[in-house]
Amino acid sequence: xxxxxxxxxxxxxxxxxxxxxxxxxxxxxxxxxxxxxxxxxxxxxxxxxxxxxxxxxxxxxxxxxxxxxxxxxxxxxxxxxxxxxxxxxxxxxxxxxxxxxxxxxxxxxxxxxxxxxxxxxxxxxxxxxxxxxxxxxxxxxxxxxxxxxxxxxxxxxxxxxxxxxxxxxxxxxxxxxxxxxxxxxxxxxxxxxxxxxxxxxxxxxxxxxxxxxxxxxxxxxxxxxxxxxxxxxxxxxxxxxxxxxxxxxxxxxxxxxxxxxxxxxxxxxxxxxxxxxxxxxxxxx
Amino acid sequence: xxxxxxxxxxxxxxxxxxxxxxxxxxxxxxxxxxxxxxxxxxxxxxxxxxxxxxxxxxxxxxxxxxxxxxxxxxxxxxxxxxxxxxxxxxxxxxxxxxxxxxxxxxxxxxxxxxxxxxxxxxxxxxxxxxxxxxxxxxxxxxxxxxxxxxxxxxxxxxxxxxxxxxxxxxxxxxxxxxxxxxxxxxxxxxxxxxxxxxxxxxxxxxxxxxxxxxxxxxxxxxxxxxxxxxxxxxxxxxxxxxxxxxxxxxxxxxxxxxxxxxxxxxxxxxxxxxxxxxxxxxxxxxxxxxxxxxxxxx
Numbered sequence: 001x002x003x004x005x006x007x008x009x010x011x012x013x014x015x016x017x018x019x020x021x022x023x024x025x026x027x028x029x030x031x032x033x034x035x036x037x038x039x040x041x042x043x044x045x046x047x048x049x050x051x052x053x054x055x056x057x058x059x060x061x062x063x064x065x066x067x068x069x070x071x072x073x074x075x076x077x078x079x080x081x082x083x084x085x086x087x088x089x090x091x092x093x094x095x096x097x098x099x100x101x102x103x104x105x106x107x108x109x110x111x112x113x114x115x116x117x118x119x120x121x122x123x124x125x126x127x128x129x130x131x132x133x134x135x136x137x138x139x140x141x142x143x144x145x146x147x148x149x150x151x152x153x154x155x156x157x158x159x160x161x162x163x164x165x166x167x168x169x170x171x172x173x174x175x176x177x178x179x180x181x182x183x184x185x186x187x188x189x190x191x192x193x194x195x196x197x198x199x200x201x202x203x204x205x206x207x208x209x210x211x212x213x214x215x216x217x218x219x220x221x222x223x224x225x226x227x228x229x230x231x232x233x234x235x236x237x238x239x240x241x242x243x244x245x246x247x248x249x250x251x252x253x254x255x256x257x258x259x260x261x262x263x264x265x266x267x268x269x270x271x272x273x274x275x276x277x278x279x280x281x282x283x284x285x
Numbered sequence: 286x287x288x289x290x291x292x293x294x295x296x297x298x299x300x301x302x303x304x305x306x307x308x309x310x311x312x313x314x315x316x317x318x319x320x321x322x323x324x325x326x327x328x329x330x331x332x333x334x335x336x337x338x339x340x341x342x343x344x345x346x347x348x349x350x351x352x353x354x355x356x357x358x359x360x361x362x363x364x365x366x367x368x369x370x371x372x373x374x375x376x377x378x379x380x381x382x383x384x385x386x387x388x389x390x391x392x393x394x395x396x397x398x399x400x401x402x403x404x405x406x407x408x409x410x411x412x413x414x415x416x417x418x419x420x421x422x423x424x425x426x427x428x429x430x431x432x433x434x435x436x437x438x439x440x441x442x443x444x445x446x447x448x449x450x451x452x453x454x455x456x457x458x459x460x461x462x463x464x465x466x467x468x469x470x471x472x473x474x475x476x477x478x479x480x481x482x483x484x485x486x487x488x489x490x491x492x493x494x495x496x497x498x499x500x501x502x503x504x505x506x507x508x509x510x511x512x513x514x515x516x517x518x519x520x521x522x523x524x525x526x527x528x529x530x531x532x533x534x535x536x537x538x539x540x541x542x543x544x545x546x547x548x549x550x551x552x553x554x555x556x557x558x559x560x561x562x563x564x565x566x567x568x569x570x571x572x573x574x575x576x577x578x579x580x581x582x583x
Contacts, residue, residue: 026389
């Protein structure tokens with residue numbers, strides 16, 4: 001009987017680029033399926049923000065605050081809760097998923113395979129961004145049905161909204177990786193990240209959408225990733241966005257530019273953490 | 286298996302210390318030749334999984350080296366597949382989705398999973414979520430996925446744990462069919478019947494490999510095995526067996542006769558009790574008890 005003694009040679013269709021693409025696809029599909037099948041993730045990212053939006057507009061906003069600009073006020077509230085859902089999606093769902101993988105020793109398995117760590121990170125980020133965008137969008141129809149009025153500042157506004165959510169989600173997902181690899185326990189990581197999201201939301205005037213309840217330096221509202229992204233989105237989608245000023249919302253270019261800088265920095269940290277901590281490899285192979 | 290085949294997987298003085306100072310491996314040496322099946326046997330917690338993990342590249346050793354095909358390695362290696370119990374499958378995906386995941390992830394994944402899932406009787410369950418699988422079903426799918434990778438070396442961590450006897454034979458058939466194609470295996474196990482397919486057995490009583498050899502060679506070195514029944518007889522026999530150690534096997538106890546004692550001396554000693562003593566041929570269970578609990582600590 002013939003026997004095969006050598007290690008397998010790499011087939012032409014198994015070029016590095018092809019393997020990376022296939023592995024990225026594998027991770028993305030797997031993580032998207034996991035996230036969208038998690039009842040807890042769907043509750044905290046979609047049901048909870050939409051429910052709290054409804055409670056807020058029916059019970060906690062006095063009629064006089066509504067007045068002629070009622071549609072705009074509701075829209076701002078919707079954007080703030082939508083972005084809260086997006087933070088939860090990026091932080092909590094992401095770290096729960098990663099924490100479960102760490103606890104189940106799945107990285108022992110992954111490390112034994114010839115996997116490009118960047119394909120894993122990319123898959124996780126794509127899945128997380130998908131959930132974050134979905135979480136944000138989930139509040140919008142509820143808001144429109146209850147009278148919120150949106151109007152785009154320019155034809156490019158939808159692209160600005162998507163880019164703002166993507167860059168903002170990447171930042172928070174890398175925060176989630178850092179928290180999870182530090183505590184290595186899905187439950188603790190979940191408690192820490194939900195607390196982080198709530199504190200970030202409450203302490204910054206509902207993600208910077210109601211400056212009257214924010215007590216820190218004004219300039220931070222245009223500097224922190226979550227407030228900057230939320231304010232940019234509100235400014236692009238709501239005419240005369242109530243409650244956003246002062247300070248003046250930055251221009252699209254400067255706002256998106258800063259968010260991109262944050263996400264590139266976060267990505268660099270994410271790559272280092274994934275290679276060094278999850279895959280136990282050198283930063284540069 | 287011929288001893289002139291080249292060593293293709295080797296660990297030298299492998300040490301692994303985890304945070305907190307736990308020394309799991311304390312100098313494990315193992316040389317695996319091409320196209321052989323090495324069975325790694327030892328009790329729980331002695332580092333069998335850690336040794337396999339270091340060989341597979343999923344754990345970084347604290348000290349020592351691992352080489353695959355003569356090249357020092359660290360991290361994932363495309364020459365081997367590692368089945369790590371309970372770590373492969375994602376419970377929130379169906380069996381089929383898990384297959385698709387590994388098919389895209391593994392550069393040398395083949396369509397053998399179809400044949401193996403049929404053979405192991407898990408094919409009809411592939412559209413169910415893995416969280417609803419029994420332990421045995423999970424093991425079958427993990428095994429089918431691992432064996433579907435086209436690689437020269439397979440590292441299997443307790444592949445038959447939780448699997449019923451009928452299916453263990455199916456597992457062995459799959460392993461042997463790949464063995465006949467020239468593949469190499471290192472398998473950790475508690476199951477004596479896994480020794481039936483081993484070319485060599487390596488015993489790991491602590492963080493090192495204390496004995497390694499062909500089953501018949503190891504068996505030939507096992508001292509006379511006696512089986513004893515009856516409470517008074519058991520107490521009396523202890524002075525005749527190595528280290529005074531008796532091992533419960535089924536409803537009786539067994540021991541290894543000290544070289545200077547004879548069965549007749551024990552028979553005289555227990556006369557008048559209701560007990561019995563007799564000499565038996567050693568089994569793989571006796572082999573395990575001898576090399577793990579006695580020889581391994583000498």
